[in-house]
Structure formats: structure tokens, C-alpha cells
Amino acid sequence: MAQDKQHPLPDGILPLRGSVTTSFAYTTIKDRMPVILTKAIDTLTRHLHDLHLDEGPAAQSAKTAEAKECISTLSKLKYEMIRDRRVTYVVDNESDAETWNFLVDGLKESWGGDTWFSAPWLFVECLMYRKIQEVFNKTENWKNFDVFAPQQKEPAFNGSVKSMIELSKHLANVESKMLEREGRSLALREFIQFSLWGNQTDLSLLINVNHADMHKSQASSAQNLSEFEKNIIVNDMDAVLEKLLNIDGGRIDIVLDNAGFELVADLCLADFLISSGIAKTVMLHAKKFPWFVSDTTPRDLEWTFAAVEKKAVEVGDEGLKARAARWTGLVKEGKWIVKVDDFWTTPYSFWNLPTAAPELRSSLNESSFVIYKGDLNYRKLVYDAEWSTTTPFATAIGPVAETIKAPFVALRTCKSDVAVGLKEGQEGDLKGRDSDWMVSGKYGMVQSFGC
Numbered sequence: 203m204a205q206d207k208q209h210p211l212p213d214g215i216l217p218l219r220g221s222v223t224t225s226f227a228y229t230t231i232k233d234r235m236p237v238i239l240t241k242a243i244d245t246l247t248r249h250l251h252d253l254h255l256d257e258g259p260a261a262q263s264a265k266t267a268e269a270k271e272c273i274s275t276l277s278k279l280k281y282e283m284i285r286d287r288r289v290t291y292v293v294d295n296e297s298d299a300e301t302w303n304f305l306v307d308g309l310k311e312s313w314g315g316d317t318w319f320s321a322p323w324l325f326v327e328c329l330m331y332r333k334i335q336e337v338f339n340k341t342e343n344w345k346n347f348d349v350f351a352p353q354q355k356e357p358a359f360n361g362s363v364k365s366m367i368e369l370s371k372h373l374a375n376v377e378s379k380m381l382e383r384e385g386r387s388l389a390l391r392e393f394i395q396f397s398l399w400g401n402q403t404d405l406s407l408l409i410n411v412n413h414a415d416m417h418k419s420q421a422s423s424a425q426n427l428s429e430f431e432k433n434i435i436v437n438d439m440d441a442v443l444e445k446l447l448n449i450d451g452g453r454i455d456i457v458l459d460n461a462g463f464e465l466v467a468d469l470c471l472a473d474f475l476i477s478s479g480i481a482k483t484v485m486l487h488a489k490k491f492p493w494f495v496s497d498t499t500p501r502d503l504e505w506t507f508a509a510v511e512k513k514a515v516e517v518g519d520e521g522l523k524a525r526a527a528r529w530t531g532l533v534k535e536g537k538w539i540v541k542v543d544d545f546w547t548t549p550y551s552f553w554n555l556p557t558a559a560p561e562l563r564s565s566l567n568e569s570s571f572v573i574y575k576g577d578l579n580y581r582k583l584v585y586d587a588e589w590s591t592t593t594p595f596a597t598a599i600g601p602v603a604e605t606i607k608a609p610f611v612a613l614r615t616c617k618s619d620v621a622v623g624l625k626e627g628q629e630g631d632l633k634g635r636d637s638d639w640m641v642s643g644k645y646g647m648v649q650s651f652g653c
């Protein structure tokens with residue numbers, strides 16, 4: 203990973219930061235990030251308890267000692283965060299550590315602050331997940347442990363099974379008809395919307411959600427989509443459909459976000475893109491290590507294929523079982539390509555993509571269309587800055603407009619202090635309807651460029 207200086211923002215545009223006490227960034231660093239660390243500590247503590255029950259004494263003592271060390275380092279991290287200490291270096295032997303530390307060194311010069319609240323929110327939030335990974339990287343026995351899986355990702359998946367079954371039935375139903383252009387367009391519109399609303403169930407936001415109840419709030423049937431549609435506050439859907447329907451066999455990239463229901467919705471979309479002939483291949487970009495609680499890693503993809511199959515057997519749903527087998531087959535045949543790049547787990551906004559990750563940029567330039575999923579990808583596209591809401595999207599994506607050639611769409615539900623491309627007066631209307639419109643996840647955006 204190249205040591206690339208942070209791209210500057212235009213004069214007068216500041217990055218979002220926790221030091222603005224009225225912001226969601228502030229609440230996140232003050233309240234939500236410490237809770238995420240507490241939960242990680244709790245998961246490890248429970249694992250320790252289970253270890254004592256399951257394993258022999260020798261294995262136990264090495265693993266236990268390491269887990270205790272992890273718990274103490276995570277507690278220290280939490281302590282430093284809530285007291286607004288200076289952020290510290292990443293200290294492990296991974297290939298990205300030097301880049302992180304180069305950026306930590308540049309914080310003061312680039313942004314005037316290097317503490318948890320004074321540095322840019324995007325930087326410190328990404329850093330927390332990298333520091334959690336550092337804690338495990340330094341062990342022998344816990345390197346591959348996903349601290350968010352047992353108590354968060356997996357229960358959330360289980361709580362969404364009903365929605366997943368509905369979605370898979372809908373896909374089977376659509377596939378059974380030989381669709382002409384109009385039918386394909388309609389189906390694609392639906393699968394894009396399922397994928398968009400799937401982004402509501404992001405576990406770094408829903409830290410206190412009841413996982414068993416997730417189905418209730420999920421958009422998983424074509425009937426309830428119209429109810430959700432009125433909450434799409436920027437909707438470039440028609441242009442996106444036009445572009446996609448003219449691709450006829452190219453490569454489409456999906457920069458994935460959360461595992462669980464969102465991932466299943468994304469996979470249904472990816473499946474439809476192949477079965478309809480729109481795409482010949484779909485490249486699925488996953489995260490290298492556990493990230494923002496619920497982001498998809500390659501392990502999550504494998505786990506999801508297996509878990510969908512297991513659930514299908516449990517509930518006796520042959521269609522769902524065939525779906526899981528088809529997905530494994532698509533990967534084996536190379537029609538779905540799972541890719542990981544260090545860049546997605548750096549704190550860089552996409553403004554730095556061409557210089558920080560030139561190979562990734564060349565690869566994206568070969569794509570016919572890129573779908574960026576979720577709030578964090580949106581934040582990284584628009585550099586997580588204090589843009590006014592009427593700033594045109596083309597302005598807020600800065601150099602991305604020229605440096606990444608593939609047309610793209612961002613599908614995100616609004617969960618942070620940034621939204622651009624709104625019409626004059628729209629922000630006021632939204633505020634009048636719902637003072638939390640920017641961060642509640644209730645509103646969505648289908649925002650495109652190059653379509």
C-alpha cells in the first residue's frame with residue numbers, strides 16, 4: 203500500500219469531526235464507538251468462559267493468556283478514545299501498518315488535530331477497526347477471530363431469514379419468466395431497491411437492536427417497496443437502469459457493505475445481473491478484515507452460502523437450497539469473482555484511490571459499472587466533509603469524477619452528517635418531517651455519476 207498524502211479538500215470545506223459537539227460524528231465517537239469496544243470485550247470474555255469448558259488445559263492457558271491481553275488492550279483503547287487522547291500508531295507486521303502510521307504522523311499538518319475528537323471522523327472511525335484488528339494480529343491464536351461474528355453478525359443473519367426467503371422466492375419467480383426489456387427493467391429496479399434498503403440493517407448503527415426482530419423492518423417483498431420508495435430523497439434510478447440495461451454482458455462491480463440481510467439482497471441483485479445476461483461477470487469487493495462491525499469479509503461470504511443452505515434445509519425450502527448451491531457454483535465458475543484490496547480498509551477517501559491504490563483503479567476502469575454499497579462508501583466518495591446539501595454530487599466526488607472511468611451508483615441509507623445533491627428547499631422539508639433524517643437510516647439515496 204502506497205504512502206500517499208491525504209488529498210486536500212477545497213478551501214473552506216472541512217472534514218466532519220467529533221469536535222463539533224452538535225454532530226452525529228461527536229455522538230458516534232462519544233457514545234457508539236465505546237459501546238462497540240465494550241461489546242468486543244464482552245464477546246471475548248464469553249469466549250474465554252467457553253474455552254475453559256471446551257478445551258484441554260495446555261491449549262487453554264496459551265489462548266486464555268492472549269485473550270486476556272486482547273481484553274486489556276481493547277479497554278485501554280476505549281479509555282484513550284473517551285478521554286480524547288492522541289491517536290496511536292498501528293503496531294503489527296501487516297503490510298498496511300506503515301501507511302497508517304504515515305497518515306497518523308500527517309494528521310496535525312493535514313487537519314490540525316490528532317486526537318480522537320479533533321482528527322477527521324472518517325480517519326478515527328476507520329482507525330478504531332484497524333486497532334481492533336491489530337490487537338488480534340499480535341496473537342498466535344486469535345488472528346482469524348472475527349469478534350463481531352458470534353454476537354452480532356450471526357444472530358442478525360438468523361433474525362433475517364424470513365426476509366431472505368421472501369427475497370429468494372421473488373428472484374425465483376422473476377427468473378421463471380422470460381423477461382423482455384420492460385420486465386427486466388422492472389425486476390432490476392426492484393432488486394436495486396432491495397439492495398438499497400438492505401443497507402438499513404448495519405450493525406455499527408443498530409448497536410442495541412433486537413436481532414430476532416429484524417424481519418419486521420426489512421424491505422423484502424415487492425409489495426412493501428412502494429412504501430419505502432417515497433423515502434428515496436435522491437433518485438437517479440431511471441438513468442441507472444438505462445445504463446445497466448445497455449451493458450449486455452460486461453463486468454459489473456459491487457463494492458459490498460454489510461453481511462447479513464444486506465449481503466443476501468446484494469447477492470440476489472448480483473444473481474439477477476448474471477441470469478438476465480446484463481453482466482457476464484460480477485466482481486464482489488469484500489473487506490480484508492472485520493470492519494465497521496458488519497462489513498462483509500470473504501469468510502462472511504462463505505459463511506453466508508453455507509448458512510443459507512443450512513437454513514433452507516431446516517425450514518424445508520428447496521428453492522432456497524438451490525439458490526445457495528447456485529451461488530457457490532457462480533463463484534466456482536468464475537462468474538462471481540470475490541476480491542479483496544487493502545484500500546477498502548484504509549482511512550483514505552476515494553479521492554486518494556488513483557494514487558494510493560493504482561492497481562485497484564486500473565481494475566475499476568475495466569468495469570462496465572460500479573455499485574458502491576452503503577453509508578461508508580458514500581462518505582468516502584464525498585470525502586466525509588461538511589458539504590452543503592445542495593452541492594452537486596459531481597462536485598462532492600471531486601477528482602473521482604475524472605479518475606475512475608466506470609459509471610457508478612451509490613446506494614446508501616442516510617446514516618451520517620453528509621448528503622449532497624438535494625434540491626433547494628429539500629433539506630428544510632426533510633427537517634420539518636424528521637429532525638433525524640440525515641442519520642436515522644430511514645431515508646435512502648440512489649445517486650449516480652456517468653449515467
Ligand SMILES: O=P(O)(O)OC[C@@]1(O)O[C@H](CO)[C@@H](O)[C@@H]1O
Pocket residue numbers: 230234327401404405406407459460494575576577578579581617618
Ligand atoms: O457503511 P454502512 O454500514 O452503511 O454504515 C457505516 C456506519 O454505520 O458507520 C458510521 C457509524 O458509526 C455511520 O456513518 C454509518 O452509518
Ligand SMILES: [Mn+2]
Pocket residue numbers: 404459460494496497576578
Ligand atoms: Mn458497513
